[in-house]
Amino acid sequence: MTVTSSYPRPHPPEAARVTSETAELLEVLWGRASTAPVSASQLRVLFILEHNEGINLRTLADALGSTPPSTSRLCDRLEAVGFVRRQTAASSRREVQLELSRHGRAFLADLRGRREAELQSVLERMPVAQRTALLTGLEAFCDAAAAQIHGGGAADDARTA
Known part of the structure; x- marks a missing residue:
């Protein structure tokens, strides 16, 4: 799966779609790892x-x-x-x-x-540069999700950035 966009930064709907697909792939990978x-x-x-x-x-x-x-x-x-x-x-x-x-x-x-x-x-x-970008993006996602879950303003700030 490749994120292609004519925008320098993907708009939230495109990012949401790719994130959802990523979560589905994680479920498959984690299912392989699980003997739960x-x-x-x-x-x-x-x-x-x-x-x-x-x-x-x-x-x-x-x-x-x-x-x-x-x-x-x-x-x-x-x-x-x-x-x-x-x-x-x-x-x-x-x-x-x-x-x-x-x-x-x-x-x-x-x-x-x-x-x-x-x-x-x-x-x-993955190439190192893409892994680095992924890590940066995931850290920002975690911060925004935690702020939303725990009630707050930081998620609003993240959405407008």
């Missing part, structure tokens, strides 16, 4: 818990855009394979906090290593 004993939904739970240690079930359900009963079932399965632990909150015995187990953290580290190896084999085929 978890579903895509369960993997999202692991990623959320990794960055939000000790959150409760309702907060996790909100982050997933799901219901607490569905989220609880996801966590049941992850707890059964040893990736998640539930603990009673110190502040309230009625509240349960969720956290990754050591096994869950090791699983994510291994998965990331396999994914990065798949990506590295693709990136090695």
Whole structure:
């Protein structure tokens, strides 16, 4: 796939189309790297818990855009394979906090290593200048996406730049 445009900088619709195609290709590459004993939904739970240690079930359900009963079932399965632990909150015995187990953290580290190896084999085929441009663009994309997700102005600034 080649990005061709008569513009010095691709307009947002063209960039969105190419980014979407890229995400689809990443899914294929990551699928090759995955020997995951978890579903895509369960993997999202692991990623959320990794960055939000000790959150409760309702907060996790909100982050997933799901219901607490569905989220609880996801966590049941992850707890059964040893990736998640539930603990009673110190502040309230009625509240349960969720956290990754050591096994869950090791699983994510291994998965990331396999994914990065798949990506590295693709990136090695690219000229250095294009890899550099890709890295610069991805860093800006991550900044803009994080700002949008976390509420804010930096994403608006990035869109107008």
